[in-house]
Amino acid sequence: MGKPLPTPELKRDDSLNVKDNRTGKEYTVPITHNSIPATFFKGIRAPAGPNDRPEDETERGLRVADKGFLNTAVIESSITYIDGDNGVLRYRGYPIEQLAARSSFLEVSYLLIYGALPSGSQLSHFTSEVLLHGPIHSDAEGFFRAFRYDAHPMAMLTSAFSYLGSYYGEANPSLQGQDLFTKAAKGDAVALQNMDRQIFRMIGKATTLAAMAYRIRQGRDFVVPPTGMSYTESFLYQLDHLSPTDQLSGPQSYKPHPVLAKALDILFILHADHEMNASSTTVLQTGSSLPDPFSAVAAGCASLYGPLHGGANEAVIRMLLSIGSPKNVPAFLEAVKKREKVLSGFGHRVYKTSDPRSFIIRKVADEVFAVTGRDPLLDTAMALHDAALKDEYFVSRKLAPNVDFWSGLIYRAMGFPMDFFPVLFVVPRVVGWVAHWRQMMLSPSGVKIWRPRQIYVGPSTRDYVPLEERTGAAQVGIGMEPSVIEHSGMTKRRKLAETGDKVRSKL
Ligand SMILES: CC(C)(COP(=O)(O)OP(=O)(O)OC[C@H]1O[C@@H](n2cnc3c(N)ncnc32)[C@H](O)[C@@H]1OP(=O)(O)O)[C@@H](O)C(=O)NCCC(=O)NCCS
Structure with a gap:
């Protein structure tokens, strides 16, 4: 008996056949990574049917409707993988259980941003850069003191990231040119350094800004971030250390409890990234129009603040x-x-x-x-x-x-007030946000602005009606005219008073 014939490799046709019943035309849509390109459908056109409105733009190609991004992949990413059916979460391939048990927050940060577990020297370089960037300009104290005594810490933190960006003109594509960061994808080393400098700043100062938002509420003076502590120890120090002078007196005289610092470190690892959640998507959506990264992170804070996400x-x-x-x-x-x-x-x-x-x-x-x-x-x-x-x-x-x-x-x-919980989520999530932002800036195909489509269901074209010819009939439906609102006593008095020309004419 001769050798058995090799079994021919089963070739699978990774495509989808679609028939447009409006025209009878058939299309073959390529499937890559078990996904189909939404733009392919733009090429599927038909003459307008009897039920189509001009605003349906039937002749201009099919649109893909996906309210709330229930099944739309907005990016190719190598950062985080979730298998929701089997309860799996991996950062860059490493199971979350192993990272939580054996790693540390800054090591995980390195992994998420740069794609691999660092060597000893890589980790110490990254750690020292992040911690070195903790201190903030003393003007920031005035910024925090400008908030009302009862301001929500998330309102302060969201604004603080935006404020922080105002210090760094070199990180602003509006001032320096729109390819300031994207040219790093073409091998521009200076652009890459600039990008990483902002990343060190944002991670380093996240604890500083969060602690300042906390301390202003507690009526405490601010402290300078300490040296020689881990990221989470430094954060706890900045939140709780009462005497700002102690840090000048040689060895640190205040050290957070190791169990609490370690617990916070693990919590930070667990919260560092979660692929395309609402806030990371917001950071990328905002980043896609190429503002400075501090503005994109501020937008992420605003998204996370909502009770459906960070609350x-x-x-x-x-x-x-x-x-x-x-x-x-x-x-x-x-x-x-x-x-x-x-x-x-x-x-x-x-x-x-x-x-x-x-x-x-x-x-x-x-x-x-x-x-x-x-x-x-x-x-x-x-x-x-x-x-x-x-x-x-x-x-x-x-x-x-x-x-x-x-x-x-x-x-x-651990004694944190409830309205500080979302802040404790933002600090580690800054790492996920900047990892996604950096990955997008380094995309070899460049950055395209994220501009989704809509299905317009409003009125078709209609002619302007002069004021005197309008009937004023209420439109049917909730929210179709401005609400009548109750005014405060102060506004009532102001409305009853005479102002401007009326007063002047009587003088
Ligand atoms: C997280 C959440 C928004 C996911 O929502 P979703 O994917 O749209 O899930 P659905 O609303 O389709 O839920 C499926 C079913 O479970 C029910 N359900 C989902 N979460 C529920 C909850 N926490 N309590 C009671 N019922 C719940 C829904 O009513 C629905 O029931 P039905 O099929 O009989 O109508 C939702 O589970 C929730 O509100 N959880 C509580 C808030 C929370 O813990 N958020 C943090 C998420 S990390």
């Missing part, structure tokens, strides 16, 4: 406080099932099983409670967690705990 851990605490004790858990879950309440900290757009970060964070919570004392809310949280995981309603909908279910409890145990 969920705070919602968990408020929910647990409202439940009050484990005995009220069954009644609360019944209310959730009747859709009268939401179980905050459960469910996720991507994860359809437990969020892998929730297991890690649960362990960190125990370590923190061992030092800070047990939060009585934990009993309610545990009772809620266990009951929901056994309940058919949550099981059948694949609703499992997400990272926010536990993180708020840790922050609370």
Whole structure:
């Protein structure tokens, strides 16, 4: 018997056949990485049908509708991978569990931004650059003091990143030329250095700005970032150290508790990136028109501030406080099932099983409670967690705990006020944002402005009607005319007073 014939390699046709039933034409759409290019559909044109409006632009090609980006890949990325069905999260290929157990926040930052785990000398170069860039111009004190005493720390932090950008004209493409950063993709070493300088600045100063936003609320003086501490130790020092003079007296006289610093370091690793979430998408969307990176990060802060994104851990605490004790858990879950309440900290757009970060964070919570004392809310949280995981309603909908279910409890145990929780999310997420921004600037095909399309469903063309001919009939629907609002007493008095020409004419 001769040798068996080699089996011919099964060639798969990676394409999609589409038939446009309006015209009978057939198209073959290429499939790459299990995705189809939306722009291909622009070439599929048909004469306008009887039900088409001119605004449908039928002859100009099909549009792809995806409200809320439910199934649109906006970028090719090598940074983070999530498998939501199997509860997998990897940074640059490394499982989050291994990084949380063995790495440190700045090492993970290096990995996310530069793509590989650093050597010893690479890590010490990166660490010293980041920590070196912690201090900020003393003028910034005036900036923070300009806020009202009760300003939300996120309002301060969002503005502070934008303010920070105003110091660095060399980082502003509006002043220096629009290819200031994108020319790094063509091998311009100076552009690359400029980009990395801004990255060191943003990570280094994130803790400084966050601590200043915190201290202004506490009525404390600001401190200069310390030397010789890790990133999270330095952050805790800047938040809590009371005497600004101590740092001048040789060896550091204030050192945060190592368990708390380590816990924060792990929390920072878990929060550093999560691929195309709302705030990272916002940073890229903003970055795509090529403003300075500080403005893009400020936009990311604004997006993260929303309760659907960075505010969920705070919602968990408020929910647990409202439940009050484990005995009220069954009644609360019944209310959730009747859709009268939401179980905050459960469910996720991507994860359809437990969020892998929730297991890690649960362990960190125990370590923190061992030092800070047990939060009585934990009993309610545990009772809620266990009951929901056994309940058919949550099981059948694949609703499992997400990272926010536990993180708020840790922050609370560490003594942070609730409105500071989103700030504790922003500081590590700056790393994910700058990693995505840098990847976009270095894209070999250049940066295209992110300009999505819309489906216009408003009125077709109509002629202007002079004021005297308008009937004033109310348009049907919610929000179709300006609301009538109640004015404050001060405004009422001002409205009753006479101003301007009326007063002058009587003088
Ligand atoms: C995260 C979240 C917004 C994801 O939303 P989504 O992907 O659009 O999921 P859906 O709204 O399609 O949920 C599917 C089903 O589960 C239900 N559901 C989802 N999350 C729920 C929750 N936390 N409590 C109760 N029911 C929930 C929905 O009502 C829906 O039920 P139905 O199919 O009977 O209508 C949502 O799970 C949620 O609001 N969770 C609580 C807030 C939170 O913890 N956010 C932090 C995320 S990291």
